[in-house]
Amino acid sequence: MTYSSNESGVPQGRVLMINPPYVHQKDVDHADKSAQLPFGLLYAGELLEQRGAKVSYHDCQLERLVDRNEIDAYDNYGITVMGTQNIASANHVYKTLIDIGIKPEQIFFGGQGAEGLIDEATGDDKEFQMLFPGSNIVSRESLYTRNYWSTTIRLQLKKIPSEHKDIYFNNELVLAWSQGCLYGCNFCGAQIMQKERFYDVKENLKTYLEIARELDKKSLDFYVTALDFGQQALPHGNPGLLNAALGDVIMMSERYGIEVHNRALTRADSYLALVRDDALLKRIHDAGFYQFGIGADGASSVDVLRAMHKGDLDLKVHIMQAFEHAQANGFIPEILYVFGTENDTPETLFQTLQLCSELLKKFDKSIYRGFPAKDFIPGNKNWKRPEWKSSEAYKRLMSEAGNFEDLGFETLANTISHPNKKMRKEVNARAVEMSYVAHTLGRVQSFLTIPIMEKDGTELMSAGTFEIFREILKNYAPDIVPRLTLENLPDYRKEINLRVPKDK
Ligand code: B12
Ligand code: SF4
Numbered sequence: 001m002t003y004s005s006n007e008s009g010v011p012q013g014r015v016l017m018i019n020p021p022y023v024h025q026k027d028v029d030h031a032d033k034s035a036q037l038p039f040g041l042l043y044a045g046e047l048l049e050q051r052g053a054k055v056s057y058h059d060c061q062l063e064r065l066v067d068r069n070e071i072d073a074y075d076n077y078g079i080t081v082m083g084t085q086n087i088a089s090a091n092h093v094y095k096t097l098i099d100i101g102i103k104p105e106q107i108f109f110g111g112q113g114a115e116g117l118i119d120e121a122t123g124d125d126k127e128f129q130m131l132f133p134g135s136n137i138v139s140r141e142s143l144y145t146r147n148y149w150s151t152t153i154r155l156q157l158k159k160i161p162s163e164h165k166d167i168y169f170n171n172e173l174v175l176a177w178s179q180g181c182l183y184g185c186n187f188c189g190a191q192i193m194q195k196e197r198f199y200d201v202k203e204n205l206k207t208y209l210e211i212a213r214e215l216d217k218k219s220l221d222f223y224v225t226a227l228d229f230g231q232q233a234l235p236h237g238n239p240g241l242l243n244a245a246l247g248d249v250i251m252m253s254e255r256y257g258i259e260v261h262n263r264a265l266t267r268a269d270s271y272l273a274l275v276r277d278d279a280l281l282k283r284i285h286d287a288g289f290y291q292f293g294i295g296a297d298g299a300s301s302v303d304v305l306r307a308m309h310k311g312d313l314d315l316k317v318h319i320m321q322a323f324e325h326a327q328a329n330g331f332i333p334e335i336l337y338v339f340g341t342e343n344d345t346p347e348t349l350f351q352t353l354q355l356c357s358e359l360l361k362k363f364d365k366s367i368y369r370g371f372p373a374k375d376f377i378p379g380n381k382n383w384k385r386p387e388w389k390s391s392e393a394y395k396r397l398m399s400e401a402g403n404f405e406d407l408g409f410e411t412l413a414n415t416i417s418h419p420n421k422k423m424r425k426e427v428n429a430r431a432v433e434m435s436y437v438a439h440t441l442g443r444v445q446s447f448l449t450i451p452i453m454e455k456d457g458t459e460l461m462s463a464g465t466f467e468i469f470r471e472i473l474k475n476y477a478p479d480i481v482p483r484l485t486l487e488n489l490p491d492y493r494k495e496i497n498l499r500v501p502k503d504k
Contacts, residue, residue, distance in 0.1 A: 009136065009138060009139065009142045010048060010051060010053075010108070010138055010142055010143065011048065011053060011075075011076035011077075011078055011108040011136075011138075012048075012051070012052060012053050012075070012076065013053065013054070013074075013075030013076055014053075014054050014056070014073070014074045014075045014076070015045075015048060015053045015054065015055050015056070015074060015075065015076045015077065015078055015108075016055075016056050016057070016058055016071075016074040016076075016077050016078070017041050017042075017044070017045045017048075017055055017056070017057050017058070017077075017078040017079075017080070018041075018057075018058045018059075018060065018065065018077060018078065018079050018080070018093055019038035019041050019057070019058070019059040019060060019061065019080055020060050020079060020080070020081075020086055020089035020090045020092065020093045021060040021061060021089050021092070021093075022061060022089070022502055023085045023086060023088050023089045023405050023408060024405075024449060024494075024497040024498055024500070024502075025061070025498060025502075026089055026092050028498070029064055029067075031061070031062045031063065031167070032061045032062065032502075033167060033170075034171055034502055035059065035061035035062050035164075035167050035168065035171065036061075036168065036171050036172060036173070036174070036504075037168035037169075037171075037173055037174065038059060038080060038082075039153070039173070039174035039176070040080055040082060040111055040112075040174075041057070041078075041080040041111075042057070042153040042156040042157065043151060043153055043156075043176070044078065044080065044110055044111075044138075044143060045057065045078070045153075045156050046151050046152070046153055046155060046156050047143045047145065047148070047151060048078070048143075049155070049156075050145060050147070050151075051145075053076075055078075055156070055159070056074070056159060057156075057159060057160060059164065060089075060093065062164055062167065065093060065096050065097075066096060066100070071097075071100060072100060072101060072102060074106075075106065076106050076107070076108060077097055077102060077106055077107045077108065078108045078109075078110065078138075079093050079094065079107065079108070079109050079110075080109075080110060080111040081109055081110070081111040081112070081113035081114035082111050082112060082113055083112065083113045083189070083408075083409070084113050084189065084374070084377040084378060084404055084407045084408070085113070085404055085405055085407055085408030085409070085411070086111070086113045086404075087113055087114065087117075087131065087378075087401055087404035088401055088402050088403070088404040088405040090109060090113075090114065090132075090401075091131060091132065091401035091402065091404075092402075094107060094132055094135065103134075104132070104133060104134030104135040105134055105135065105136070107132070107135040107136065108135070108136045108137075108138050109128070109132060109135065109136065109137050109138065110137070110138040110143070112189065112190070112191075112379070113189075113378070114128065114137055114378070115137070115139065115140055115378075115379060116189065116377070116378030116379020116380070116383060117131065117137060117378045117379075118137055118139060123139075125137055127378070127398065130398050131398070131401045132401075149197060149198070149199055149200065150199075150200040150203065151199075151200075152176075152200065152203045152204050152206075152207045153204070153207060154203075154207040154210075157207065157211060165211060165215065166215065169208075169211065169212060169215055169217055169220065171221070172221040172222065172223050172504065173208060173220060173221065173222050173223075174222065174223055174224075174225060175201070175204065175205060175208075175222040175223070175224045175225065175262065176199035176200070176201065176204040176225055177198065177199060177201055177224040177225045177226045177245065177264070178196045178197060178198045178199065178225060178226045178227075178231075178245075179191050179196070179197055179199070179225060179227070180192075180194040180195055180196045180197055180227065181193075181194070181196065181227040181228050181231065182194070182195065182196070182228075182231065182234075183228075183267075183309075183310070183311045184309055184311075184381065185297065185308050185309055185310055185311075186308055186309055186380065186381040186382055187297075187308060187338060187341055187373055187374075187375055187377075187380060187382060188380055189377045189378070189379045189380045190227050191227070192227075196226070196227075196228070196231045196232065196237075196241075198241055198245060199225070201245040201248045201249065202248035202251075202252060205248065205249060205252045205253075205260070206252055208220060209252055209253075209255075209256040209258055210256075212256070212258050213256060213258065217258065218258060218259065219258060219259035219260065219261060220258060220259070220260050220261070221260075221261045221262075222260060222261065222262045222263070223262075223263055223264075223504075224262050224263070224264045226264050226265065226266075227265060228265065228266055228267045228270050228295075229242075229264040229265060229266040229270070229271070229274070229292065230266045230267060230269075230270030230271045230272075230273060230274035230275075231267070231270050232274075233270055233273035233274035233276075233277075233280075234269070234270050234273055239274070239277065239280060242274075242280070243280060243283065246280075246283040246284060246286075246287045247283065249262070249287040249288065250283065250286050250287050253287075253288065259288065260287070260288040261288050261290055262287065262288050262289045262290065263289070263290060263291035263292070263293070263334075264289060264291075264292055264293070265292070265293040265294075265295065265336065266292050266293070266294055266295070267294070267295050267312070268294050268295065268296070268312070268315060268318035268319045268321070268322040269312050269314075269315075269318050271292060271294060271322045271325075271326070272318060272321055272322055272325065275325055275329070281329065285329075285330065289331065290330075290331060290332060291331060291332040291333075291334055291367075292322075292326055292331055292332070292333060292334060293334040293336035293369060294319060294322050294323070294326070294333055294334060294335070294336060295336050295337075296315070296319050296335055296336060296337040296355070296356075296359075297310060297336075297337055297338045297339065297341075298310050298315065298339075298341075298343075299315040299316045299319050299337075299352075299355060300316065300348060300351035300352045300354070300355045301344075301347075301348040301351060301352075303343065303348070304341065304343045304344055304348050307341075307343035308341055308343060316355070319355075319359070320359075323359060323362070323363045323366060324363075327363045327364075327365050327366065332365050332366070332367055333359075333363055333365070333366045333367075334366070334367045334368075334369050334445065335356055335359050335360070335366060335367070335368050335369060335370065336369050336370075337352065337356060337368075337369070337370040337371070338370075338371050338372075338373045338409075339352045339370065339371075339372065339373060339427070339430070339431075340372045340373045340413055340418065340423075340426075340427030340430070340431070341373040341375055342375050344373075344423075344427070346423075346426050349426055349427060349429075349430045350430065352430060352434075353430045353433055353434050356368060356370060356434050356437075357434070357437055360437060360438060360441060360443060366443065367438075367443045367444070367445050368434065368435075368437075368438035368443060368444050368445065368446065369444075369445040369446040370431065370434055370435070370438075370446055371409040371410060371446055372411070372412060372413045372417070372418075372427050372428065372431045372448075373417075373427075374407045374408075374409070374411075374417045375417065376388050376393075376394070376407075376417075377407055391419070392419070393415070393416045393417075393419050396415075396416060397416050402452070403416060403452060405451070405452060406451045406452055408449065408503065409446075409503060410446060410447055410448060410449050410500075410503045411448075411449050411450075411451045412428050412431060412432075412448050412449070412450060412451055412460055412461075413427040413428050413431070413451075413460070414451035414452070414453070414460065415451075415453070415454050415459060416451075417451075421459065424459070424460065425460070425461055425462055425465070428460055428461045428465055429461065429462065429464075429465045431448060432448065432461065432465050432468050432469045432472065433465075433468060435447075435448055435472055436468050436471060436472055439471075439472055439475060445504075446503070447476075447500045447501045447503065448469075448472070448500070449496075449497045449500050449503075450489060450492075450493045450496055450497055451493075452493070453489065453490050453493070456486060456487050456488070456489055456490055457485075457486035457487065457489030457490075458486050458487070460486075460489075461486070463486065466486050470484060473496060476496070476499040476500050476501070477492075477495070477496050477499045480492055480495065480496060
């Protein structure tokens with residue numbers, strides 16, 4: 001491995017920690033008012049300082065890297081890669097640094113989108129080196145300390161200019177809640193097949209509330225990090241851990257007189273187990289939870305559920321019950337649905353469309369958040385399959401880091417994610433139809449972007465699907481739509497993606 005500068009494999013000395021731009025906003029030269037605090041980057045920065053580094057920050061959402069003074073004044077540079085698509089924007093930052101004379105060995109990458117580029121078993125970083133030659137990848141383990149779970153970003157936030165804090169605190173923040181999910185769905189790139197562990201929710205929330213008070217804010221919005229909010233309510237879990245975290249939120253919010261609004265992700269079965277306890281349900285409300293993204297992946301077909309190892313063959317029934325309960329109890333039920341995996345067929349895709357439409361119709365508070373699956377992403381179970389590693393799609397992906405943009409959750413199925421043309425068009429047909437229904441109802445939280453194409457839009461969708469897609473795009477790019485054809489789609493790709501709401 002090319003861990004330079006010190007034996008532990010983590011950057012030392014003066015380190016500039018960089019948050020890359022949102023993948024569809026790579027060349028934007030003005031501050032993005034919807035910029036979110038890069039929580040993982042600050043958490044990593046705190047852990048590095050505990051090991052002796054002196055950390056500063058740069059957020060490309062707010063300022064272009066090339067406009068920063070004394071950019072070459074640091075010993076080392078850290079770049080965060082939050083999800084797979086950000087390999088593309090991280091590479092943009094890497095190239096910028098190399099262009100201004102920074103040596104690759106001074107550059108360190110970390111984050112869940114990049115960690116999967118190292119082979120866990122052997123530590124081999126060959127794949128990483130193909131994309132970021134000469135630089136370093138920091139493994140998750142090398143940042144673990146005895147205090148890992150009780151760390152806060154208090155000291156790191158002090159380094160953020162107040163005009164940037166103002167922007168971050170007007171937008172949704174990340175609340176360190178827990179990490180890990182016991183299940184092992186094969187398309188999932190999260191921290192799977194591990195026991196859920198809790199962060200120090202109280203201290204992390206307190207850190208935010210102190211700043212909110214300084215900024216005179218009356219409320220804060222949070223996305224909590226739990227992968228499955230109800231996991232402790234499943235057999236062998238310990239609901240006491242969740243109960244304690246909820247108690248901390250209620251207490252801190254009252255103490256500071258600042259309202260907190262939280263959204264979280266959950267499995268349907270764990271949600272149902274959790275809300276059986278009336279006292280716990282009341283605390284969830286009191287702690288400001290207002291929306292649950294309920295994982296519906298594969299729900300329309302038992303065969304698909306089985307193939308993706310979802311761990312709940314009755315998901316369809318559980319989804320209905322969970323939505324029923326959530327809506328009746330004042331929570332927004334969110335249809336979190338990854339569809340178009342290799343196990344889907346035209347029939348199951350059609351059933352998915354029917355199920356999502358039924359949920360939207362039946363539950364008038366529900367909201368749609370559906371994504372065309374990306375079966376193979378670094379770190380998930382599929383990525384390790386030999387037939388993937390020898391495929392043309394893999395070779396194309398690895399030949400140019402920019403192609404990772406096509407593995408974004410929100411990106412339409414494309415020649416890398418769905419090499420089979422017929423299925424690619426089927427997936428996009430259902431994705432566009434479903435998105436159109438949700439747009440029409442005004443209950444949509446996922447927005448489709450246009451992938452990089454080999455030829456033109458005819459490889460992505462039929463003329464019929466395109467007509468519906470144009471209707472959706474009228475919401476964001478009404479001036480471009482009249483000129484848009486399947487043939488000229490590549491010419492307008494970047495401009496349209498820039499206007500489509502950011503994936504949150
Ligand atoms: C909060 C969150 C969001 C928020 C982020 C807000 C923000 N600015 O931080 C929102 C909702 C915007 C979001 C968006 C996306 N997300 Co998200 N998100 C999460 C979530 C729930 C928590 C992340 C978190 O903060 N964890 C806590 C911190 C402490 O952990 P961490 O981020 O892993 O950081 C640690 C290490 O990775 C490392 N590290 C991180 N950066 C660096 C940098 C350096 C230099 C070093 C040395 C170390 C290091 O140190 C940290 C401490 O150990 C996770 C799920 C989860 N439970 O992790 C998904 C997750 C990370 N997201 C994911 C994805 C894919 C995305 C998207 C890229 C989706 C897409 N469109 O493709 C988008 C990106 C859109 C965008 N705007 O850029 C995936 C990543 C999967 C993968 N392997 O690729 C996850 C795991 C969700 C999932 N179930 O699949 N997300
Ligand atoms: S999709 Fe959800 S349930 Fe499945 S492994 Fe990932 S986090 Fe766990």
